[in-house]
Amino acid sequence: MQFKTVIEPFRIKSIEPIQFTTRDDHLASLQRAKYNLFGLHGDEVLVDMLTDSGTGAMSNQQWAGMLLGDESYAGSRSFYKFEAAVQDITGFKHVIPTHQGRAAERILFSIIAHPGCVILNNNHFDTTRANIEYVGAEARDLVIEEGHIPGLIHPFKGCMDVELLRQTIREVGRDNIPLVMLTVTNNSGGGQPVSMANIRAVSEVCHEHGLPFFLDACRFAENAWFIKTREDGYRDKTPLQIAQEMFSYADGCTMSAKKDGLANIGGFLALNNDDLAMQCRNLLILTEGFPTYGGLAGYDLEAVAQGLREVLDEHYLEYRVRTVAYLAEKTVSAGIPIIQPPGGHALFIDAKAMLPHIPVYHYPAQALAIALYLEGGIRGVEIGSVMFGKPHPDGTETPAQMELVRLAFPRRTFTQSHIDYVAEVLTYIHSIQEDIRGVRITWQPPFLRHFTAHFEPL
Numbered sequence: 001m002q003f004k005t006v007i008e009p010f011r012i013k014s015i016e017p018i019q020f021t022t023r024d025d026h027l028a029s030l031q032r033a034k035y036n037l038f039g040l041h042g043d044e045v046l047v048d049m050l051t052d053s054g055t056g057a058m059s060n061q062q063w064a065g066m067l068l069g070d071e072s073y074a075g076s077r078s079f080y081k082f083e084a085a086v087q088d089i090t091g092f093k094h095v096i097p098t099h100q101g102r103a104a105e106r107i108l109f110s111i112i113a114h115p116g117c118v119i120l121n122n123n124h125f126d127t128t129r130a131n132i133e134y135v136g137a138e139a140r141d142l143v144i145e146e147g148h149i150p151g152l153i154h155p156f157k158g159c160m161d162v163e164l165l166r167q168t169i170r171e172v173g174r175d176n177i178p179l180v181m182l183t184v185t186n187n188s189g190g191g192q193p194v195s196m197a198n199i200r201a202v203s204e205v206c207h208e209h210g211l212p213f214f215l216d217a218c219r220f221a222e223n224a225w226f227i228k229t230r231e232d233g234y235r236d237k238t239p240l241q242i243a244q245e246m247f248s249y250a251d252g253c254t255m256s257a258k259k260d261g262l263a264n265i266g267g268f269l270a271l272n273n274d275d276l277a278m279q280c281r282n283l284l285i286l287t288e289g290f291p292t293y294g295g296l297a298g299y300d301l302e303a304v305a306q307g308l309r310e311v312l313d314e315h316y317l318e319y320r321v322r323t324v325a326y327l328a329e330k331t332v333s334a335g336i337p338i339i340q341p342p343g344g345h346a347l348f349i350d351a352k353a354m355l356p357h358i359p360v361y362h363y364p365a366q367a368l369a370i371a372l373y374l375e376g377g378i379r380g381v382e383i384g385s386v387m388f389g390k391p392h393p394d395g396t397e398t399p400a401q402m403e404l405v406r407l408a409f410p411r412r413t414f415t416q417s418h419i420d421y422v423a424e425v426l427t428y429i430h431s432i433q434e435d436i437r438g439v440r441i442t443w444q445p446p447f448l449r450h451f452t453a454h455f456e457p458l
């Protein structure tokens with residue numbers, strides 16, 4: 001008998017109690033945090049779905065590995081394990097550890113990008129965009145048209161528009177494009193996967209023009225699972241084989257091991273070009289650490305090396321993608337609009353469609369994220385005009401294309417009843433939807449404003 005329930009592929013050996021809080025507590029916390037959910041203390045949150053980054057549970061093998069960590073400053077044994085794990089999956093010649101993904105981005109873009117040049121991607125993640133803009137370059141998104149339509153079902157909504165890529169190379173000139181990237185899965189676009197066919201096609205166009213092609217590989221294993229289950233010809237391949245093929249088309253990658261490294265901290269830059277690798281290592285020594293630890297402890301390198309093996313387990317990936325789909329099914333049956341199909345690491349609620357009475361300049365997704373916390377103690381994150389809107393000197397703003405609230409799933413952390421609770425709160429919010437009001441920004445910093453801006457309910 002083939003039973004159809006997908007169960008958590010683990011038992012729980014160690015638990016972390018969560019704090020129970022009331023609506024009055026939530027209101028007081030919101031007022032103190034100026035209605036910015038990044039300002040809340042972890043203990044003020046009942047179900048924290050702010051991010052899937054570094055928030056997952058490690059396995060017994062990872063914790064055991066940490067005791068084996070070699071803390072040698074140079075030539076740590078743990079580094080060579082880490083390097084072997086990364087090379088086994090990616091095949092890249094040079095593996096440069098960093099403390100997290102954005103450190104890899106900063107090093108890469110400080111070297112290859114310059115004012116006036118353009119970096120292309122399906123959709124840049126916010127730190128990637130910020131690191132590019134920080135050196136005076138432009139970050140341009142070339143996701144396929146379908147990727148902009150939240151309710152539209154498409155198996156690989158994270159793909160890049162290959163014709164638009166060709167056209168952009170013609171317009172901008174190959175000499176002004178230091179690098180082309182694909183983010184797998186496409187976080188800013190809803191955690192949507194990129195097909196193998198698209199990775200191959202983008203790689204071919206890049207190499208025709210002599211352009212380096214990198215993956216932003218944070219969620220490479222989830223992407224591999226979507227390829228296995230949705231793309232012709234991959235059903236009988238293992239996630240490892242699929243991941244290896246994905247990386248085989250690229251010249252390098254940036255990686256946050258806080259996602260599909262199944263670790264609480266860590267990342268890397270991996271690449272084939274010797275000269276670029278040397279420049280990256282020189283900068284690494286200046287700001288992160290010696291090239292065999294890159295700002296990580298030996299035990300962190302052990303946790304990532306083990307995590308990279310566990311993340312490609314089929315039972316894990318099936319469970320992982322199923323948990324998101326489960327919440328999506330409950331949300332859709334309550335009549336709440338979401339990005340379809342659900343992504344690999346998070347549910348993305350379409351706040352523009354759910355709260356049509358709130359205009360974009362009153363930030364409907366921020367308003368929804370606040371309501372979820374106020375009513376249910378659930379913390380999500382706004383991915384809309386607060387994060388991606390472009391403020392102009394005259395006080396007006398170009399809004400983001402979509403107004404989303406992301407509920408991210410920490411890996412191996414919540415059980416089905418936590419998710420049932422989230423669905424119940426969402427259903428309640430939907431029933432009081434007309435009472436939810438927009439917000440205005442009362443203070444904001446010059447970069448990455450969503451982390452620290454202050455808000456006021458209208």
Ligand code: F0G
Pocket residue numbers: 050051052053100101102103125127128183187216218255256257258266267
């Ligand atoms: N690229 C993508 C696609 C990401 O999702 C992230 C982080 C990064 C790069 C940067 O990695 O955090 O290790 O420096 N995303 C987290 C999130 C923060 O919540 O989606 P990092």
